Amino acid sequence: PRDVSPRHFLTLFDLSPEELSHLLDRALLLKRSWHSGEVRDTLKNRVLAMIFEKSSTRTRVSFEAGMAQLGGSALFLSPRDTQLGRGEPVEDSARVISSMADAVMIRTFGHETAERFASVSARPVINALTDDFHPCQLLADMQTFREHRGSIQGATVAWIGDGNNMCASYVNAARQFDFHLNIACPEGYEPPAAVLKGQQDRVTILRDPASAAQGAHLLVTDVWASMGQEEEQAERARTFAPYQINPDLMAKAAPDALFMHCLPAHRGEEVSEDMLDHPASVVWDEAENRLHAQKALLECLILNDWGPAA
Numbered sequence: 001p002r003d004v005s006p007r008h009f010l011t012l013f014d015l016s017p018e019e020l021s022h023l024l025d026r027a028l029l030l031k032r033s034w035h036s037g038e039v040r041d042t043l044k045n046r047v048l049a050m051i052f053e054k055s056s057t058r059t060r061v062s063f064e065a066g067m068a069q070l071g072g073s074a075l076f077l078s079p080r081d082t083q084l085g086r087g088e089p090v091e092d093s094a095r096v097i098s099s100m101a102d103a104v105m106i107r108t109f110g111h112e113t114a115e116r117f118a119s120v121s122a123r124p125v126i127n128a129l130t131d132d133f134h135p136c137q138l139l140a141d142m143q144t145f146r147e148h149r150g151s152i153q154g155a156t157v158a159w160i161g162d163g164n165n166m167c168a169s170y171v172n173a174a175r176q177f178d179f180h181l182n183i184a185c186p187e188g189y190e191p192p193a194a195v196l197k198g199q200q201d202r203v204t205i206l207r208d209p210a211s212a213a214q215g216a217h218l219l220v221t222d223v224w225a226s227m228g229q230e231e232e233q234a235e236r237a238r239t240f241a242p243y244q245i246n247p248d249l250m251a252k253a254a255p256d257a258l259f260m261h262c263l264p265a266h267r268g269e270e271v272s273e274d275m276l277d278h279p280a281s282v283v284w285d286e287a288e289n290r291l292h293a294q295k296a297l298l299e300c301l302i303l304n305d306w307g308p309a310a
C-alpha cells in the first residue's frame with residue numbers, strides 16, 4: 001500500500017536527533033556487515049529512482065551500489081533523457097515516478113524543486129544535493145567522526161571557506177548533533193540568514209581562519225565555486241585565497257583534530273596539495289561512508305523503520 005504522507009529527507013531537520021543517532025548506529029553496523037562479506041537483502045525488489053540534474057561521482061555510485069547491496073535496484077535519470085529536461089512540470093514527474101518507485105533521490109539546483117517534488121510524491125524523497133543543502137553528506141561526515149572519535153556532542157567544528165550548501169548543512173548539524181560551529185568566511189559569503197536564524201548560540205561567524213580553527217576538533221572545507229557557479233571561479237579564487245586548509249592551519253586545531261572534505265577537492269585552492277594525505281585527514285573514509293550512511297537512510301525511509309538496526 002502507498003504511504004499516505006511519506007517521510008522525506010530534504011534537510012537534517014526532517015529527522016529527529018534520536019532518529020539521526022539510530023541511523024548512524026545502523027550505518028556503522030551496515031559497514032561492518034559489508035566488510036565481513038555478509039549478504040543483506042532488506043530492500044529486495046525495491047527500486048530507487050535517482051534524478052541527477054548536476055554531475056556526481058560519490059552520490060551516484062553510493063546510492064546505486066547501496067541499493068544493489070541491499071537486494072534492490074536503482075534507476076539513473078538525467079534531464080538529458082527524461083521529459084524533466086524538456087519541461088514536464090516537476091509535480092507531474094513526481095506523481096508518475098513515485099507511482100513506480102519505492103523512493104526517489106534528487107540532485108538539483110533550486111532547493112524548492114526538491115520541495116515541490118516531495119510535496120506530491122507518494123514515496124520518500126531524498127535530497128542528494130541542492131544549491132542550499134547537502135544532508136546526505138552530513139550523515140557520512142557524522143558517521144566518520146563517530147567511528148574515529150566517538151560522539152561529536154560538545155565538540156567544536158571549524159568550517160573554513162564558502163558558506164555554501166555544505167556549510168548550511170553543517171549549521172543544521174550543529175543543532176541536530178549538538179556541537180559548536182565556527183565559520184570562517186569572507187564577508188558576503190556567509191550562509192543565508194534564514195539558515196543562521198536561531199542558531200546564534202551554536203554558530204560563530206569569523207573572518208580569520210586561524211581563530212576559527214583554534215582548538216577545533218574537526219576542520220572542514222569544500223570547493224570555493226560550487227556547481228552552477230563556474231563563471232565566478234576566478235573571482236572566488238582571489239577572494240578565498242586566505243581560506244585554504246593546510247598543515248599550518250591544521251596545527252592550530254586540537255591535537256587529535258580530524259580533517260574532512262566532501263570531495264571533489266581542488267588541490268592548491270581550498271586545500272593544499274598535501275592536505276588530503278595529512279595524518280588528520282579522513283576524507284577517504286568519509287567518502288566510503290556515503291555508501292553505508294545512505295544504505296541506513298534507505299532502510300529507514302523505505303521500510304519506515306526508525307529504531308536501532310536489526
Ligand code: CP
Pocket residue numbers: 055056057058059060129137262263264
Ligand atoms: N560529495 C559529493 O556529493 O560528491 P559527488 O558530487 O561526486 O556526488
Ligand code: NVA
Pocket residue numbers: 129130131164165166222223225226227262263264
Ligand atoms: N558545494 C559543492 C558540493 C559538491 C559535492 C557543490 O554544490 O558543487
